[in-house]
Amino acid sequence: TTKTPTLLTYHYIEHATHDYYREHVPNVHPVCVSHRQAEMLGEPDLPVVYDGLDMDAVPFGETPEDYLVLVARMLPTKGIADAIRIAKRAGDRLVLVGPVSSYIPWSRKYYDEQVRPHVDGDRVVHIPEAPNTRVLELVSRAKGFLFPLQGDEPFGLAVLESMATGTPVITMRRGAMPELVADGVSGFLVESDFDAVKAIGQLGSLDRRLVRGHVSGRFTYQRMVDGYESLYEGIATGSR
Incomplete structure (x- = not known):
């Protein structure tokens, strides 16, 4: 146990670990990355600071090509097999980008049984690894990000x-x-899958500049820094 106040961001945390901090480490000040996370931990009033992006480092794709993309680890919770099923129902190509978590046995089994049989290099493409610049390029050229979480x-x-x-983004x-x-x-x-297929048909109605503007208005690293500085000040002055 430390007497020094510590701000701890919960990018991901088990409920039991949070409870342990609350019971045994009184000088830890948790920060959540979403209000939903705070609710799931049973403390909806925990402070929230959203992760932020450097917009200058993210390319803008004004004219999309005719494919869908999903960037995620090959895990059931990410909805990989679901995305394949939805893309097929919509008659669209799908590019999957992300690794198979070989250190998790059930992840490999999931991939081998529910994902790999559909990967043909044409209608369903899987790219296990790529530099972040390449990933962003692939995403920027897609007509939609299909994420049936x-x-x-x-x-x-x-x-x-x-x-x-x-x-x-089309997501649950x-x-x-x-x-x-x-x-x-x-x-x-x-x-539902039905709603997702319908949404794919409506992607062309969205203004891609407004899509980007949604992020630049709410989820920049500058706003994230402001949020953390405010929390640090509150902890240092004892107002939190």
């Missing part, structure tokens, strides 16, 4: 990066997604 994620940096390139209305995606402006929040 199956878990309650506390945030979604890849979702932010997609919208920052101008590429709208769960986890922190309603805090990140402006429904009908920067993407679509959906409830």
